[in-house]
Amino acid sequence: MTIEILTSPFMRYALLAAVITGVSAPALGTYLVQRRLALIGDGIGHVALTGVAVGLLTATSPVLTAMLAAVAGAIVIELVRERGRTSGDVALAVLFYGGIAGGVFLVNLSASHTNTNLMTYLFGSPLTTTREDLVVLALLGAAVLAVALGLRPWLFAVCHDEEYARVSGLPVRLLNLLLAVTTALTVTVAMRAVGLLLVSALMVVPVATAQLLAGGFRATQWLAMAIGVLAAGAGIGFAGVYDTAPGATIVLLAIGGFAVTTVVVAGWRRVRRVRPDARDGPAVEPPEVVLTR
Amino acid sequence: MPVSPPVLAVRALSAGYPDRPVLRDVSLAVAPGEVLAILGANGSGKSTLVRAALGLLPVTTGTISLFGTALPRFRQRHRIGYVPQRVGAGSGVPATVAEVVSSGRLARRRLRWLPRATDRAAVARAIAAVGLADRRRDLVGTLSGGQQQRTLIARALASEPDLLVLDEPTTGVDAASQLAFAATIRGFVAGGGAVVLVAHELGPLAELVSRSVVLDHGRVVPPGPGRTGDRAPDHVHPHAPAEPPGIWRGNHR
Ligand SMILES: Nc1ncnc2c1ncn2[C@@H]1O[C@H](COP(=O)(O)OP(=O)(O)OP(=O)(O)O)[C@@H](O)[C@H]1O
Numbered sequence: 004m005t006i007e008i009l010t011s012p013f014m015r016y017a018l019l020a021a022v023i024t025g026v027s028a029p030a031l032g033t034y035l036v037q038r039r040l041a042l043i044g045d046g047i048g049h050v051a052l053t054g055v056a057v058g059l060l061t062a063t064s065p066v067l068t069a070m071l072a073a074v075a076g077a078i079v080i081e082l083v084r085e086r087g088r089t090s091g092d093v094a095l096a097v098l099f100y101g102g103i104a105g106g107v108f109l110v111n112l113s114a115s116h117t118n119t120n121l122m123t124y125l126f127g128s129p130l131t132t133t134r135e136d137l138v139v140l141a142l143l144g145a146a147v148l149a150v151a152l153g154l155r156p157w158l159f160a161v162c163h164d165e166e167y168a169r170v171s172g173l174p175v176r177l178l179n180l181l182l183a184v185t186t187a188l189t190v191t192v193a194m195r196a197v198g199l200l201l202v203s204a205l206m207v208v209p210v211a212t213a214q215l216l217a218g219g220f221r222a223t224q225w226l227a228m229a230i231g232v233l234a235a236g237a238g239i240g241f242a243g244v245y246d247t248a249p250g251a252t253i254v255l256l257a258i259g260g261f262a263v264t265t266v267v268v269a270g271w272r273r274v275r276r277v278r279p280d281a282r283d284g285p286a287v288e289p290p291e292v293v294l295t296r
Numbered sequence: 297m298p299v300s301p302p303v304l305a306v307r308a309l310s311a312g313y314p315d316r317p318v319l320r321d322v323s324l325a326v327a328p329g330e331v332l333a334i335l336g337a338n339g340s341g342k343s344t345l346v347r348a349a350l351g352l353l354p355v356t357t358g359t360i361s362l363f364g365t366a367l368p369r370f371r372q373r374h375r376i377g378y379v380p381q382r383v384g385a386g387s388g389v390p391a392t393v394a395e396v397v398s399s400g401r402l403a404r405r406r407l408r409w410l411p412r413a414t415d416r417a418a419v420a421r422a423i424a425a426v427g428l429a430d431r432r433r434d435l436v437g438t439l440s441g442g443q444q445q446r447t448l449i450a451r452a453l454a455s456e457p458d459l460l461v462l463d464e465p466t467t468g469v470d471a472a473s474q475l476a477f478a479a480t481i482r483g484f485v486a487g488g489g490a491v492v493l494v495a496h497e498l499g500p501l502a503e504l505v506s507r508s509v510v511l512d513h514g515r516v517v518p519p520g521p522g523r524t525g526d527r528a529p530d531h532v533h534p535h536a537p538a539e540p541p542g543i544w545r546g547n548h549r
Pocket residue numbers: 313316318336337338339340341342343344345381
């Protein structure tokens with residue numbers, strides 16, 4: 004019986020949708036975490052909700068309108084960030100809450116649409132993925148991966164030290180806008196599997212887990228992608244068998260993985276501290292200068 | 297033999313931050329092979345000056361030119377290596393020494409997707425030049441403050457620059473490492489490079505400095521009697537460098 008559920012076509016589509024999300028969200032999220040903008044995906048998700056509402060209201064594809072709203076929101080956020088004013092924080096808050104309030108307001112204008120419909124976009128509905136959805140998801144996911152992996156050296160440089168990238172003559176503004184737009188695409192991809200309110204979780208939590216284990220930026224990115232796929236796949240499977248909310252299950256699995264990893268790594272460090280690494284021995288610098296990130 | 301233009305020329309520069317002018321009428325020039333020290337109290341505008349010279353701050357009035365090209369039209373960015381004044385080189389996601397130093401190579405690598413052998417060799421040389429060869433795969437966040445500073449110096453060296461702009465590079469660096477750093481800079485200068493060095497304490501770098509400029513409240517203090525800052529060029533690095541000169545400057549010239 005459970006096997007039948009797992010091999011049914013809608014389950015397969017759900018699994019594929021989740022895996023596409025699980026691999027692309029952390030790939031892009033690595034840059035957001037590096038830049039300490041972990042919650043930016045959340046903000047763009049809020050803005051995308053207004054786009055969804057516009058789509059529902061005008062009976063056009065909510066995915067398309069969400070994507071347009073997300074891209075527009077991401078560009079505005081990037082321009083505000085670039086100004087670097089202290090008021091940027093407030094401007095972002097206005098954008099985030101305006102996005103979600105606008106979405107709810109617009110959806111309620113149309114009597115024909117119930118709140119269930121809105122919930123679908125807020126918390127995801129991978130089990131309703133159609134073949135056409137899947138094609139769109141695959142294309143968007145491929146675009147996200149192409150940027151996140153193909154432009155790694157340049158995006159790394161810009162996110163690591165923007166001033167240095169500018170001195171190096173890199174097209175900093177173009178790279179920043181590209182990163183913003185790609186974040187918006189990632190939000191659109193993840194909307195199906197985990198919903199707009201949980202998008203950020205898949206962009207951030209696998210990265211947080213991976214950086215506990217990996218020994219470098221590139222390694223963190225790859226490991227985060229693997230963790231994302233694992234959490235997404237297992238989450239869909241679990242949700243299919245036990246009939247839980249798929250988006251929430253995926254995110255809870257990812258967070259569970261993070262918690263377990265934290266405990267294990269802390270334990271491992273404690274064990275190692277008993278026998279200190281020989282390499283850290285006669286350092287030239289006094290040990291109290293050591294900066295733990 | 298044609299006279300080569302100054303590596304950096306700043307003329308009558310006024311610059312600063314929005315609603316906060318800092319520099320007023322600053323002029324200076326750095327010739328090839330020269331080491332210019334910029335001295336001054338906290339808040340006198342030293343960092344503002346070098347940041348404006350690199351195009352990181354808007355210029356209110358005055359002109360800046362690099363290698364004879366006006367700053368807005370200057371494209372040979374790989375000819376500049378910059379070490380910002382900052383504590384640490386860490387970031388949100390841990391990165392290795394090699395990853396951070398490699399990002400300094402992009403100015404020369406441009407948009408080539410795969411690094412060439414020369415790119416990788418230059419990165420390796422830069423890391424070796426600051427004595428971190430055995431730590432290249434270590435996370436920058438696990439290094440000491442002085443080692444992180446050296447990582448940033450290696451990043452600046454990775455593009456094989458002709459001008460190094462160093463904003464208090466030896467702050468938080470111990471005496472032994474300062475000596476090693478001085479040796480690195482001596483090698484760089486011996487290979488023909490020019491240096492702009494912002495510092496409070498010159499320490500072992502003092503003997504390398506060919507000229508110094510003192511800033512006070514955003515203005516250049518006119519050289520007066522009793523100042524020992526200006527040295528005749530033939531008194532610069534009187535002791536022959538013991539280390540291989542310009543080891544990271546090999547291939548491209
Ligand atoms: N980002 C900024 N925004 C506004 N004002 C700034 C900024 N950075 C520096 N300033 C101001 O510009 C003036 C010069 O600062 P600057 O950093 O150039 O000094 P400095 O000579 O490098 O000092 P230090 O020795 O402490 O490094 C200071 O009065 C400072 O308040």
